[in-house]
Amino acid sequence: MYNKNVWEAVPGDTWVHQLDVRTKLAALVCCAVLVVLLDSPRTLYLLFCTTLVLHGIARASWARWRVLLLFVMLGIWGSMISQALFYGQEPRTVVACLLSPAVPLIGTLTGGVYIYREGLEYGAVQALRSASMLSMGLLISWTSDPRQLLRSFLAWKMPYELAFMLITGLRFLPVIFQETAVVLTAQRLRGFEPLRSLAPRRLIQTAFQTLFPILARTLRRAVTLAFSVESRGFGRAVHRLGLGRWPQGQWFGCVLLLLVLLSLMVLKVIDALQFNGIRYFPELRRFYDLMKVWM
Amino acid sequence: MNKIVELQNVTFTYQQRTRPSVAGIDLAIAPGDFVLLTGATGCGKSTLLKMLNGLIPHESGGTLTGRILIGGQDSRQRSIAELSQQVGMVFQSPDDQLFSTTVYDETAFILENTGMAPAAIASRVNETLRLVGLPDKQDASIHALSGGQKQRLAVASVLAARPKVLALDEPISQLDPRGAAELLAVLEELNRQQGLTIILVEHRLHEVMPLCRRVLLMQEGRLVWQGTREEAYEQAPLFEHYGLRMPQPVDICRLLGVKTASAQVEDAVAAVAKAYPVPWQTSQPRLDSLDDPALLSEPAIEIEQLSFRYERKGQQVLDAVDLVIPQGQFVALMGNNGAGKSTLLQQIGGLLKPGQGRIRVIGQPLTGLSRAVGMVLQNPDLMLFNHTVTQEISFALRQQAAGFTWSPQCQQLVDDLGLTTMLDDFPLALSRGQRLRVALAAVLASRPPVLLLDEPTTGQDIGHIKDIVHLLQQYTRQGGTVLFCTHDAEVAARYAGRIIVLCQGRVVADGRPEAVFTQEQVLHAAGLKAPAALKMARQLYGGTALTVEEVVDYVQQKCLGGSAG
Numbered sequence: 001m002y003n004k005n006v007w008e009a010v011p012g013d014t015w016v017h018q019l020d021v022r023t024k025l026a027a028l029v030c031c032a033v034l035v036v037l038l039d040s041p042r043t044l045y046l047l048f049c050t051t052l053v054l055h056g057i058a059r060a061s062w063a064r065w066r067v068l069l070l071f072v073m074l075g076i077w078g079s080m081i082s083q084a085l086f087y088g089q090e091p092r093t094v095v096a097c098l099l100s101p102a103v104p105l106i107g108t109l110t111g112g113v114y115i116y117r118e119g120l121e122y123g124a125v126q127a128l129r130s131a132s133m134l135s136m137g138l139l140i141s142w143t144s145d146p147r148q149l150l151r152s153f154l155a156w157k158m159p160y161e162l163a164f165m166l167i168t169g170l171r172f173l174p175v176i177f178q179e180t181a182v183v184l185t186a187q188r189l190r191g192f193e194p195l196r197s198l199a200p201r202r203l204i205q206t207a208f209q210t211l212f213p214i215l216a217r218t219l220r221r222a223v224t225l226a227f228s229v230e231s232r233g234f235g236r237a238v239h240r241l242g243l244g245r246w247p248q249g250q251w252f253g254c255v256l257l258l259l260v261l262l263s264l265m266v267l268k269v270i271d272a273l274q275f276n277g278i279r280y281f282p283e284l285r286r287f288y289d290l291m292k293v294w295m
Numbered sequence: 296m297n298k299i300v301e302l303q304n305v306t307f308t309y310q311q312r313t314r315p316s317v318a319g320i321d322l323a324i325a326p327g328d329f330v331l332l333t334g335a336t337g338c339g340k341s342t343l344l345k346m347l348n349g350l351i352p353h354e355s356g357g358t359l360t361g362r363i364l365i366g367g368q369d370s371r372q373r374s375i376a377e378l379s380q381q382v383g384m385v386f387q388s389p390d391d392q393l394f395s396t397t398v399y400d401e402t403a404f405i406l407e408n409t410g411m412a413p414a415a416i417a418s419r420v421n422e423t424l425r426l427v428g429l430p431d432k433q434d435a436s437i438h439a440l441s442g443g444q445k446q447r448l449a450v451a452s453v454l455a456a457r458p459k460v461l462a463l464d465e466p467i468s469q470l471d472p473r474g475a476a477e478l479l480a481v482l483e484e485l486n487r488q489q490g491l492t493i494i495l496v497e498h499r500l501h502e503v504m505p506l507c508r509r510v511l512l513m514q515e516g517r518l519v520w521q522g523t524r525e526e527a528y529e530q531a532p533l534f535e536h537y538g539l540r541m542p543q544p545v546d547i548c549r550l551l552g553v554k555t556a557s558a559q560v561e562d563a564v565a566a567v568a569k570a571y572p573v574p575w576q577t578s579q580p581r582l583d584s585l586d587d588p589a590l591l592s593e594p595a596i597e598i599e600q601l602s603f604r605y606e607r608k609g610q611q612v613l614d615a616v617d618l619v620i621p622q623g624q625f626v627a628l629m630g631n632n633g634a635g636k637s638t639l640l641q642q643i644g645g646l647l648k649p650g651q652g653r654i655r656v657i658g659q660p661l662t663g664l665s666r667a668v669g670m671v672l673q674n675p676d677l678m679l680f681n682h683t684v685t686q687e688i689s690f691a692l693r694q695q696a697a698g699f700t701w702s703p704q705c706q707q708l709v710d711d712l713g714l715t716t717m718l719d720d721f722p723l724a725l726s727r728g729q730r731l732r733v734a735l736a737a738v739l740a741s742r743p744p745v746l747l748l749d750e751p752t753t754g755q756d757i758g759h760i761k762d763i764v765h766l767l768q769q770y771t772r773q774g775g776t777v778l779f780c781t782h783d784a785e786v787a788a789r790y791a792g793r794i795i796v797l798c799q800g801r802v803v804a805d806g807r808p809e810a811v812f813t814q815e816q817v818l819h820a821a822g823l824k825a826p827a828a829l830k831m832a833r834q835l836y837g838g839t840a841l842t843v844e845e846v847v848d849y850v851q852q853k854c855l856g857g858s859a860g
Contacts, residue, residue, distance in 0.1 A: 008396075008438060009396045010396060010436045010438060011396045011397045011434065011436050145395050145396045145397070145400055146394060146395065146396070147394055147395045147400060147404055171394070175390075179677055182672060182674070182677045183677050183678075183680065185646055185672075186672055186677055186678040186680075187680065188664055189644065189646075189664060189669070189670050189738075190678075190690055190691040190694065190737065190738070190741070191666070191691050191694035191695060191741070192690070192691075192694055209680040209681070210680065212679075212680050212723060213676050213677045213678070213679055213680050213723065214677075216676060216723040217674075217676050217677065220391075221388075221391045224386050224387075224388065224391040224392055225391055225392060225394065226354075227345070227350055227354070227384070227386065227392075228384075228386055228391070228392035228393075228394065228449075229394060230350065230354060230375050230379075231348050231350065231375065231379050231383070231384040231453065232379055232404055232405040232408060232452065232453060232456075233375070233376040233379040233380070233405055233408035233409060233456070234376075234404070234408045235375060235376065244413065
């Protein structure tokens with residue numbers, strides 16, 4: 001986890017590495033729209049699996065799989081637990097009772113603490129959404145040259161400051177993880193136990209004490225990187241894109257993906273019209289059934 | 296004189312500062328020159344360098360007066376992008392300035408920014424990588440390069456645009472001796488064969504001075520001296536006054552009153568031998584080994600058959616290391632990057648668990664972090680997390696005893712390290728040297744019996760190094776044990792009582808400095824060099840003196856009949 005190479009983009013000769021950065025970004029945008037558009041757990045699951053397949057094609061190292069798994073599991077756990085406990089929609093089915101309302105004081109105050117089946121399902125759907133995006137995001141940052149990413153953002157009219165900030169963040173994320181470990185080590189070496197007390201005041205103090213040195217270092221680094229890039233003729237005033245031609249096959253692929261996405265949006269609207277009783281097309285009955293299962 | 300860089304009465308003040316960082320600088324540099332710009336930490340040399348490619352004033356804010364002419368054109372009238380075609384800039388840390396994932400992409404970046412055609416870029420990149428000695432690394436990941444290779448890549452990444460001037464800001468400060476030698480060889484070649492003007496900011500004079508032709512000395516933003524390298528050799532006391540270290544052969548010649556125009560050991564030996572009939576040393580000093588540690592005092596650190604690798608199938612980082620370090624010893628741990636030095640320190644510090652073998656500290660088996668061991672990490676910034684220097688230094692003691700505030704011992708520490716006037720300052724806002732001293736004081740405040748330091752001399756000028764070493768020597772005299780990693784052979788030779796050399800995870804030499812530094816094959820294999828003073832002593836009289844003073848004393852005693860001094 002603290003190994004810098006786990007986080008930084010490394011060159012490779014796999015199909016995913018060879019894809020134009022614009023293609024990868026287009027796929028990321030499509031994925032972002034899809035996770036909002038889809039409600040079906042099985043389709044979201046398929047989408048998530050597709051992103052994992054892409055990691056497999058990119059021959060992600062074991063260390064990277066571990067990182068991905070850790071983040072995904074944390075996301076799934078957090079989302080499902082919170083939704084299972086606090087699901088507020090009706091109907092909802094109690095599958096377990098953690099705290100009976102009959103328990104004096106706390107039970108009366110809270111009205112009981114339950115785990116709801118619908119909450120678990122809803123949490124799983126939310127978790128799949130965030131896991132798919134996380135997986136795609138990591139795939140792109142692990143397999144794309146930051147320089148090309150910056151150029152792609154600028155080609156798509158992202159403000160220079162924002163694009164550079166984003167890329168600098170990506171560039172230094174690995175170092176930040178590594179240095180956080182060093183700071184925590186330095187604190188332990190001097191007898192400090194950050195998690196000895198979970199009192200909020202102490203936790204905030206610990207967070208600040210850990211963040212100070214990391215922020216200071218990151219700021220110094222970012223300044224150096226900015227100076228280095230500016231010193232090589234790339235900056236706010238002048239930024240030649242130099243991206244080269246977008247390979248035609250990939251460009252067509254992206255257009256096709258966009259068309260599929262638009263079609264799905266139209267289908268979703270038609271389904272929503274039917275679902276809300278606004279407009280029903282009898283000839284689309286089979287389609288409505290399919291939509292119910294897959295979207 | 297034809298001038299490629301000219302500064303006319305240049306003064307620059309950063310925003311929110313009242314005093315200028317650079318004041319009244321008049322300077323002219325001829326094409327093809329190799330200039331060393333030096334001075335103590337914080338003297339304004341990096342600020343001056345940033346003016347050359349327009350980072351100041353275009354990106355810095357602040358107030359600039361006077362004129363900066365690059366290739367005859369005022370830098371104010373030209374953008375940084377235009378100036379980057381004339382002046383290539385390389386920064387201190389190779390990791391912070393590289394931006395791409397492959398060597399090819401990094402080198403091509405500047406060319407792409409000029410709008411050069413891809414075919415022309417490919418050929419230019421090839422040519423440039425050949426110039427810096429990385430022709431076979433085109434497709435390599437930048438993460439697969441060593442520190443020295445990364446810094447050469449940083450040079451290539453600006454050299455590709457064929458600038459007329461290459462400006463480098465302490466480019467060797469974070470490199471091991473092998474990496475530094477590789478980079479300096481490339482710079483020498485570029486200057487000699489390509490006629491590239493090189494302006495190098497550095498305070499490790501003993502390493503870079505032999506390469507340069509002209510030296511500029513700065514102090515508090517002003518240019519206090521400039522002249523040729525040979526003239527600089529004659530002004531050694533001035534440089535020493537500003538905390539800068541001259542090459543040892545130059546110092547020896549100066550102290551013996553011998554004139555030399557070279558810092559090469561052979562030239563200096565010839566010059567001294569001509570002036571003094573130095574007799575060959577008849578009684579050879581002991582070079583065998585240390586006294587039996589068990590006879591000296593109780594062991595502070597005992598390591599038995601320690602082996603370690605970070606990943607199960609990964610490379611062996613430590614390989615059957617056996618060591619006994621007695622209490623009160625001041626030990627230097629040397630070796631190239633990747634030799635296992637930091638890993639060994641982390642093992643003793645309890646941060647890593649041994650794969651095989653055992654470690655005992657002050658007689659107790661080590662099972663994790665121990666209060667008996669204090670550790671100063673390589674980057675002191677990451678050890679500073681309090682709001683004031685006072686809080687930082689008393690931090691560990693506050694953890695041990697609630698309500699602790701300050702003690703006479705803490706006050707003594709800050710006095711010894713010259714931190715008295717900055718007790719209420721924010722530690723991270725201090726200079727690099729000051730930050731290291733605060734980190735050291737913070738660890739020493741709790742008086743651990745064993746102190747580990749990971750490259751404490753990196754980026755420090757000799758004045759700061761002396762302060763630190765003085766304190767550490769006091770600490771060892773009181774029974775403390777110091778084990779420090781360093782690449783600096785001169786510091787290790789002068790101050791350490793024992794040197795341990797690691798190479799590929801194994802101890803390849805262990806003994807007194809004079810015994811270790813005379814094992815040339817071992818040093819070569821470990822990528823180390825003996826101090827120049829020792830080389831001179833060997834060539835001049837077959838001696839094993841390690842410091843300038845020892846060589847001078849010997850020559851004076853033997854040739855002037857004990858009138859040394």
